[in-house]
Amino acid sequence: MSNVVLHAQGVGKRFGGFTALSGIELEVRAGERLGLIGPNGSGKSTFTNCLAGAFAGHDGAFSFKGQPLQGLKPHERARRGLARTFQLPRPFKGLSVLENIRVPLAYAGRETASDEAALACLESVELAAKAHRMPKELTQVELRRLELARATALRPELLIVDEAMAGLSHAEVDQILALLFRLNAGGTTIIMIEHVMRAVTEFSQRLAVLVAGRKVADGLPAEVLALPEVEEAYLGR
Numbered sequence: 001m002s003n004v005v006l007h008a009q010g011v012g013k014r015f016g017g018f019t020a021l022s023g024i025e026l027e028v029r030a031g032e033r034l035g036l037i038g039p040n041g042s043g044k045s046t047f048t049n050c051l052a053g054a055f056a057g058h059d060g061a062f063s064f065k066g067q068p069l070q071g072l073k074p075h076e077r078a079r080r081g082l083a084r085t086f087q088l089p090r091p092f093k094g095l096s097v098l099e100n101i102r103v104p105l106a107y108a109g110r111e112t113a114s115d116e117a118a119l120a121c122l123e124s125v126e127l128a129a130k131a132h133r134m135p136k137e138l139t140q141v142e143l144r145r146l147e148l149a150r151a152t153a154l155r156p157e158l159l160i161v162d163e164a165m166a167g168l169s170h171a172e173v174d175q176i177l178a179l180l181f182r183l184n185a186g187g188t189t190i191i192m193i194e195h196v197m198r199a200v201t202e203f204s205q206r207l208a209v210l211v212a213g214r215k216v217a218d219g220l221p222a223e224v225l226a227l228p229e230v231e232e233a234y235l236g237r
């Protein structure tokens, strides 16, 4: 595949004697929408943390845009175009919504760390009207939008969205989905980690399934979800 943006080769992670992730092979193409699913504790966040550089070490390797990521710190990976959101939004609580966006812009040394650039970013997630509010004044769905704005301020090529839908209403899930579709239409490759099955099946062109730290399926959503081993492990049937 010539347009592979991310290649995970034999990625594994142990915590003491416990193997949380083992032998993960995954290719993601530029512009793709991939759903990464699996039961609680199957290794999805561990995979994300390995990819984002949050752990000092892991087995295997990642290449991103054809370059190895090994040895790069999280912020260096971010500067190369790799971004993630966190399951629990992590705004800077003492900063306004607008300042929360200026931080990643300034951190990356962008000349565009201006209020205008930060506002444009907030507009893209329909949060500009709350620019001068504090994070504690935002609703859950607004906090998720702020988390997305923080992650996408640097216009990443690959975005990993870790459970952005948890606890949201049907209509709010649709709002976040619309934002993610728009980002993807603008060229951002997206890996969606999600338990809200309606959202992940609607969004994903392909599903990869982790069970107990191993990838057990990878393919078209309808085909993957029909596999007996996925039904058994993931849906608990």
Ligand SMILES: Nc1ncnc2c1ncn2[C@@H]1O[C@H](COP(=O)(O)OP(=O)(O)OP(=O)(O)O)[C@@H](O)[C@H]1O
Pocket (backbone or CB within 6 Å): 015, 020, 038, 039, 040, 041, 042, 043, 044, 045, 046, 047
């Ligand atoms: N820092 C850590 N130290 C020890 N064990 C850990 C650590 N992080 C994760 N684990 C364990 O690794 C396994 C995989 O966890 P992980 O958070 O990656 O699963 P997940 O698929 O993201 O789950 P969820 O859907 O609940 O978020 C779990 O058994 C978890 O307890």
